Amino acid sequence: MAPASTAPIEVAPGCLWWPGWLDRAGQEALAEDIRQVLAQAPLFTPRMPRTGKPFSVRMSNCGPLGWVSDQTGYRYQPTHPETGQPWPPFPDVLKRAWRELAREFAGTALAPEACLINWYAPGARMGLHQDRDEQEFRAPVLSLSLGDTALFRVGGAARSDPTRSIRLVSGDALLLSGPSRLAFHGIDRILPDSSTLLRQPGRINLTLRRVRPAEDGEILPI
Ligand code: MD3
Ligand code: FE
Numbered sequence: 001m002a003p004a005s006t007a008p009i010e011v012a013p014g015c016l017w018w019p020g021w022l023d024r025a026g027q028e029a030l031a032e033d034i035r036q037v038l039a040q041a042p043l044f045t046p047r048m049p050r051t052g053k054p055f056s057v058r059m060s061n062c063g064p065l066g067w068v069s070d071q072t073g074y075r076y077q078p079t080h081p082e083t084g085q086p087w088p089p090f091p092d093v094l095k096r097a098w099r100e101l102a103r104e105f106a107g108t109a110l111a112p113e114a115c116l117i118n119w120y121a122p123g124a125r126m127g128l129h130q131d132r133d134e135q136e137f138r139a140p141v142l143s144l145s146l147g148d149t150a151l152f153r154v155g156g157a158a159r160s161d162p163t164r165s166i167r168l169v170s171g172d173a174l175l176l177s178g179p180s181r182l183a184f185h186g187i188d189r190i191l192p193d194s195s196t197l198l199r200q201p202g203r204i205n206l207t208l209r210r211v212r213p214a215e216d217g218e219i220l221p222i
Pocket of ligand 1: 187
């Protein structure tokens with residue numbers, strides 16, 4: 001059983017961090033859940049809009065919607081871009097993470113609709129960006145890390161704002177709400193041989209997101 005949600009560290013306004021939110025057994029169970037998701041929805045290589053340049057990170061998704069990127073643009077869609085199949089359902093632990101962290105600490109009543117799965121081989125990185133493809137910025141984004149440690153950078157709402165770096169370790173949870181929801185952020189690098197969790201060197205990051213706007217009758221925070 002994972003530890004209860006202890007007090008988080010506030011990395012930046014609205015950016016809450018729980019080092020070791022999942023213990024080793026919880027990480028192993030989630031890694032196995034993700035292996036099963038990836039058996040149904042294999043990793044694909046996203047490409048930059050217009051240029052078609054490949055990302056160094058490979059991706060998949062679970063939940064009703066998934067984020068994809070190809071030469072025609074970024075979007076959320078209900079099916080895998082290569083198999084055409086619906087994304088697999090959320091593993092239960094992701095629903096629990098949303099209840100215990102996003103509902104509890106960001107006050108959201110909205111349900112998550114997508115979980116983007118990022119796979120970083122050693123050497124992969126993600127440049128500084130904002131997550132703006134969702135239609136509902138009142139809901140937070142919740143991240144869980146598995147495998148090798150990442151150097152994560154987070155700034156403010158402007159690209160030129162000062163940034164802070166933290167090391168995201170296997171089992172860590174990070175919640176982005178309020179002012180941090182539209183903060184610039186990225187992954188500078190993966191620290192090799194920093195975890196024994198996965199069967200190969202690298203890192204998995206999971207981000208749970210609300211995509212569509214709240215419907216009439218869905219309770220909103222504040
Ligand atoms: C801050 N992923 O998938 S997770 C992404 O580790 C993404 O794979 C990184 O950036 C990763 O878009 C960082 C932490 C994270 C996720 C979403 C955010 C930070 C965020 C959204 C808004 C602000
Ligand atoms: Fe992001």
